[in-house]
Amino acid sequence: ILGALFEGLTVLDEETTRPVPGVAERWDVSPDGLVYTFHLRPNARWSNGEPVTAHDFAFSFRRILHPQLAARNAYMFWSIRRAKAFHAGQMADASSLGIEAVDATTLRLTLESPAPWLPAMAAHLSWLPVHRATIEKFGASDDRATRWAQPGRLVGNGAFQLAEWRRDASVVVRRNPYYWDAARTRLAGVKFFPAGDPTTEEHAFRAGQTHATWLLPFQRILHYRTEDPGVLRCDPWLSTGFLRFNMTRPPLDRVKVRRALALAIDRDGMSQAIFHGSQPPSGHLTPPNCGGYSATARLATDFAAARQLLAEAGFADGLGPPGLEILTISNAGAAPRIAEVIQENWRQLGIASTVVMKELNQAYQSQEQLDYTVAVAFWVADFADPVNFLEIFRSDGGNNWTGWKNPEYDRLLDEAARTPDQARRFEILQTAEALLLEEAPIAPLQSRAQVYLLHPSVRGWVPAPLMIRRFQRVWLEP
Numbered sequence: 001i002l003g004a005l006f007e008g009l010t011v012l013d014e015e016t017t018r019p020v021p022g023v024a025e026r027w028d029v030s031p032d033g034l035v036y037t038f039h040l041r042p043n044a045r046w047s048n049g050e051p052v053t054a055h056d057f058a059f060s061f062r063r064i065l066h067p068q069l070a071a072r073n074a075y076m077f078w079s080i081r082r083a084k085a086f087h088a089g090q091m092a093d094a095s096s097l098g099i100e101a102v103d104a105t106t107l108r109l110t111l112e113s114p115a116p117w118l119p120a121m122a123a124h125l126s127w128l129p130v131h132r133a134t135i136e137k138f139g140a141s142d143d144r145a146t147r148w149a150q151p152g153r154l155v156g157n158g159a160f161q162l163a164e165w166r167r168d169a170s171v172v173v174r175r176n177p178y179y180w181d182a183a184r185t186r187l188a189g190v191k192f193f194p195a196g197d198p199t200t201e202e203h204a205f206r207a208g209q210t211h212a213t214w215l216l217p218f219q220r221i222l223h224y225r226t227e228d229p230g231v232l233r234c235d236p237w238l239s240t241g242f243l244r245f246n247m248t249r250p251p252l253d254r255v256k257v258r259r260a261l262a263l264a265i266d267r268d269g270m271s272q273a274i275f276h277g278s279q280p281p282s283g284h285l286t287p288p289n290c291g292g293y294s295a296t297a298r299l300a301t302d303f304a305a306a307r308q309l310l311a312e313a314g315f316a317d318g319l320g321p322p323g324l325e326i327l328t329i330s331n332a333g334a335a336p337r338i339a340e341v342i343q344e345n346w347r348q349l350g351i352a353s354t355v356v357m358k359e360l361n362q363a364y365q366s367q368e369q370l371d372y373t374v375a376v377a378f379w380v381a382d383f384a385d386p387v388n389f390l391e392i393f394r395s396d397g398g399n400n401w402t403g404w405k406n407p408e409y410d411r412l413l414d415e416a417a418r419t420p421d422q423a424r425r426f427e428i429l430q431t432a433e434a435l436l437l438e439e440a441p442i443a444p445l446q447s448r449a450q451v452y453l454l455h456p457s458v459r460g461w462v463p464a465p466l467m468i469r470r471f472q473r474v475w476l477e478p
Contacts, residue, residue: 001192004173004471005156006128009038009057009107010119014464014473017238017291017384019119023052023129023157023180024107033114033420038122040105045178046131047154047161054101059141060129062094068142072398073126075391076382079115079417114420117291120383123468131155159185159472168194179472186460186475198333202453205231211455211476218334221276221451231453234278235463238287238381239448240389241279241338245441247403248370251313251321255439260309260320261374262443263302264349270341271446274334282447285433291384293426297434299444306349320351327366327375330357335376338445342376367401375401378448381466386429387416393436404441 011022024038044052061080064071067089077083081098085091098110111118121127132141134155139146148154154162159182160173174189176182193210195201201213202220216224216232224232243262251257267281284295307318315321324346328339339355346353353374358366366372381388391397394413395405412432419425436442454461460474 001171001173002125002128003158003468004160004190005154005158005162006125006130007158007179008123008127008129009040010123011470012120012123012383012466012468014466014468014470015462017120017466017468019123022123023057024122027119033116034111036109036111036118037102038107038109040107041180042105043180044157045180046157047176047178048131049178050131050155051104052129052157053104054107055104056129056132057107058099058101059132061099061127062097063130063141064126065097066094066142069144071126073124075398076121076124076126079111079113079118079121081110081112083112113418115417116420116422116425117383117385117387120291120385124382129157131157159470160190163189170194181472185472187471190471205453205455211458212461213453215333216451216453218275218278218337218451221278224453230456233450233452233454233463235450235452236465237448237450237467238290238384238465239378239450239467240282240285240287241376241378241445241448242285243342243443243445244367244372244375244377244402245443246370246373246375246401247441249373251315252373254313256309256313257315257321258440258443259438260306260313260349261346261351262299262437262440263309264306265342265345265443265445266301267445268301270338273341274337275446275451278449278451279446280449282444283437285436285442285444286386286389287381287447290381290386290389292422293386293429295386295433296430297437299437299440303348310349315350318350320346320349322352323373324351324353325356325373326353327356327358327363327372329360329363329376335378338376370401370403376445377442384466386426386433387413390429390432390436393441402441404439406435406439409435409439 007022009022009024010019013020023040023044025041026039028037040054046052065074065077065083065087074087086097100108102108135141135148138148151162151165159176159179161176163174164172171192175185198215198217204210205213245252245258247253271279271281283298286295288294310320326339328335343353343355367375392399395410409432412428416425416428457476459477
């Protein structure tokens, strides 16, 4: 929805995941990789007809970094000079950030260290510009509760405008005539529906109420493979499923226990039993071919080694640690079934675990507050680079909900961030991922694919590993 209403400096090509011009028609990089200069399109407009300027982007970036706003994705800007210190409240002068509007159509970003992934990251939702006058009309710019994003109020710069927002029912967007490339937008509008679960989505699709689903219940894959293969899609997805371990709760504060639990998961069996082979099993965190990177470290399935590690940790004679709870999201497709399969796997180690199901927001809150023991988790890439997955588990990472803090891991990520040579940077990240698997604050489960339904009348809908969908490139035919 945000991608329809707003556009960043760059956008991502759906198929290749590479950054291409958005509001910025081109950009330059200094020889040392520390200065990016974005040149904005002179015909870029907000949905009220006003020009989109470099000052708008500078305001938006400073706003998301403001400590008072407390934006969860502020870490996406850490590569910008002094951004981290400003967000932490260690400096108050936003003008000293490495963010400069040189003039109305020129934005200059100065970095702490080279970040070759920055043009791709600039397409992320957190980098979208916001209309300053609209936000400040309805409240303070650093107030998260300001209600500026309502129909009749919201001013965006994307290919569509917000026409209707019926809470828990639908969001409707209409073609934006002020969009710089409006002449090539073929859809008159898009209607988005929330769905409580994939089964609800499938029913709506079969009833002719939607053109596409987000997911498909995995138990329905075989039906569509044989009965209606023309509407079944199984596309690559830069996403991964894994278990989080809460290391602040004994005995998960001991690496041998965590490694034992991670080894005692039959990933191949899970792939077939739950996903009918559509979700490949994975023994590493990063998905394959993530921006040209594929992990070399692997966590195997080895029940014998798991039993040995538990014995060394003091849980011998087939008696595993008691009282393990596996938290899962109640309406997240296959998540409850994943938890049940893991529960059965661990039973072979003498571990009597229980599955606890919570609604999505409650499950996230429990993990963020470290109020859980083990949790089924998923991560979807924001841009195609392994650092997007590995950065989660920094000691101070906003999404590191494990309690794991490893200075050597942080050092490796810092070293990779300072390394402009891509091959060498990937080598450093391989070492970091191997350390993550060795310490086991997580247990990887599967590389994910998007399995969904698409109506035959939809055109221009290409496989998109990042799930980025530019609706101005989609159209309908009878």
